[in-house]
Amino acid sequence: MNGMSKIVKVTACVLLVPGIVFGLYIIMHGHLTPGGGFQGGAVIATISALLIVAYSDEIRGIMSRDILSIMESIALTAFIMLALLGLSATFFNNFMVNEGGLFGNMVSGINPGDLNTGGVIPLMNMAVGLEVYSALSLILVMMYFGSKKEVLEDAG
Amino acid sequence: MNAGLYKILVFAVLFAFITAAVVSTHPFGEPPSEMDDYFIKNGQNETGANNIVTSILFDYRGLDTLGEATVLFTAVTGVFMLFAGRK
Numbered sequence: 001m002n003g004m005s006k007i008v009k010v011t012a013c014v015l016l017v018p019g020i021v022f023g024l025y026i027i028m029h030g031h032l033t034p035g036g037g038f039q040g041g042a043v044i045a046t047i048s049a050l051l052i053v054a055y056s057d058e059i060r061g062i063m064s065r066d067i068l069s070i071m072e073s074i075a076l077t078a079f080i081m082l083a084l085l086g087l088s089a090t091f092f093n094n095f096m097v098n099e100g101g102l103f104g105n106m107v108s109g110i111n112p113g114d115l116n117t118g119g120v121i122p123l124m125n126m127a128v129g130l131e132v133y134s135a136l137s138l139i140l141v142m143m144y145f146g147s148k149k150e151v152l153e154d155a156g
Numbered sequence: 157m158n159a160g161l162y163k164i165l166v167f168a169v170l171f172a173f174i175t176a177a178v179v180s181t182h183p184f185g186e187p188p189s190e191m192d193d194y195f196i197k198n199g200q201n202e203t204g205a206n207n208i209v210t211s212i213l214f215d216y217r218g219l220d221t222l223g224e225a226t227v228l229f230t231a232v233t234g235v236f237m238l239f240a241g242r243k
Binding site: 030038076091103105109118119120128138147 | 221
């Protein structure tokens with residue numbers, strides 16, 4: 001099994017770039033426009049679904065389940081660590097907002113679109129986006145390759 | 157008692173509950189608490205985020221988001237356990 005035809009493979013490769021850029025845009029602008037970590041991660045996971053369908057066995061080395069599960073664990077741990085860092089006040093305290101520095105520009109009234117605001121919200125969006133992407137991709141990889149092997153064994 | 161009487165009884169009780177719920181709804185545009193007014197007025201100054209939904213999800217109610225992420229993690233763990241024996 002070597003996946004689908006060459007036309008489908010090339011089309012999947014062409015769609016790879018705008019799809020990932022759109023997902024990263026949704027994650028990065030989560031605190032300014034509708035969207036966020038969950039939605040952007042789901043958008044990137046659709047691209048990995050497209051690649052799995054188009055390339056089948058050839059993509060197995062790149063989308064290994066060990067790498068994906070490690071990525072998911074790191075992302076969830078980073079989310080909890082970011083929440084614990086604000087523990088000087090409360091759990092999930094936004095300690096970086098309006099302080100200057102990284103994501104800390106002052107906001108008074110309506111934010112005209114300054115990306116460098118929001119405190120820990122963009123960082124948490126990135127962590128949740130990575131978590132959702134690797135979780136959905138891991139489900140796809142496990143179910144696709146796990147069930148395909150069974151069918152092949154039965155047929156042979 | 158026959159089965160038709162039970163159906164009519166269940167329908168009457170549900171209809172009474174729904175009618176009571178519709179009659180006791182608060183009028184549109186006048187929420188029962190002032191919490192959402194607080195979020196809309198102070199959300200941008202306190203969190204620096206234009207998106208009030210994101211500022212509630214990741215700042216005011218961050219613990220709920222942690223629960224959501226944990227549910228997703230648990231679901232993936234279940235799928236992993238189900239398919240782990242196969243290469």
